[in-house]
Amino acid sequence: MAMEKHFIQEGVIRSEIENYLKEEVSRAGYSGINIQKTPLATRIILYVENPPLVIGKKGRRIKGLTEHLKNLYNVENPVVDVQKIEKPTLDPNIIARRIALALERGMHRRRVAYKALRAVMESRARGVEIVLSGKIVGKGGRSRVEKYSEGYMKKAGDSLKLVQMGSTQAYLKAGVIGVTVKIVLPETKFPDQISVIEASKPQEPEPEDVKPEKKSKKKTAKKTKKKSETKKKAEAEEKDESASEKPLQET
Structure with missing residues (x-):
């Protein structure tokens, strides 16, 4: 029972501290607190929208808060840490x-x-x-x-x-x-939400192009034939011209 009473008292003190800070720091945009106990001190992390309103000029207001927590709620060596909320x-x-x-x-x-x-x-x-x-x-x-x-x-x-x-x-x-x-919040993921990912189809190997090679060979053969025919025609024309020029020279 002694341990249970101890935990109950800690819970009551925590709620009282939270209500007190909520009223005192309401203008600064109070969000919540986190109390961490260590052997050396009791660290109270205060999350607000506008930290300068909590700290005060030359830290006077935050010093007053720490003294008030120490005297009223018997907090051992309280250290108040003010942190700003990035997305209010x-x-x-x-x-x-x-x-x-x-x-x-x-x-x-x-x-x-x-x-x-x-x-x-x-x-x-x-x-x-x-x-x-x-x-x-x-x-x-x-x-x-x-x-x-x-x-x-x-x-x-x-x-x-x-x-x-x-x-x-x-x-x-x-x-x-x-x-x-x-x-x-945007990054929240619920356990009942299932995302279906479509399986990627395996890439089929492309068939080797055999027929185009034959066509290319045929085309090259046709080209060589045409070239040879044109050469033969040119040679025949040259022979005819030379034959026609010889009788003229004899006359």
């Missing part, structure tokens, strides 16, 4: 946060959802699904669920582990709206 349009947490901020500003839900769909699909994602749930219509309206999807998406089974998912909340005057985003 393929991160479901960032897309969900963008949708929530747009809804809080008063933009229409369908316009926001379709804009997010286009941005994700332009990044060559295989599929995306956006779910809005809550009092979407306004005051006095019933809570409802709206889904916007495009591309290929898995709904059930073990393949759901390959689907990236993020969620957040948008706080409006009418109530709270839940925003859930699911994205299938």
Whole structure:
């Protein structure tokens, strides 16, 4: 039981740290964290869209975050490492946060959802699904669920582990709206997908051309015959001319 309590406490502390950093670093485009414990320190990798907002001027803000984590959550020697997300349009947490901020500003839900769909699909994602749930219509309206999807998406089974998912909340005057985003990344390969490759046909050996050689021999023989005939004709004409010239000389 002691080991189980230890793991439960670690899970609780992890969730509290994640919620704290999510609120503190929301403007920088929070995506997630990864906690790695070593004998020397506890490394907390923070994935954000805009790292300079987390670091602050001369590293003041990141120092304040490390001190706060050490004092509140009793983290031993915390080291916060900030890393930038290369493709924020393929991160479901960032897309969900963008949708929530747009809804809080008063933009229409369908316009926001379709804009997010286009941005994700332009990044060559295989599929995306956006779910809005809550009092979407306004005051006095019933809570409802709206889904916007495009591309290929898995709904059930073990393949759901390959689907990236993020969620957040948008706080409006009418109530709270839940925003859930699911994205299938371009390099994702599902086990039920089979690609059929056509077998290449074996190349047949070309038959040896025997007949054309005979034709060429015949042609060369004909040419030699014609040449010999022309020579004979020329010699005969020369003899006739010489014979005709001799009687003229005698006269």
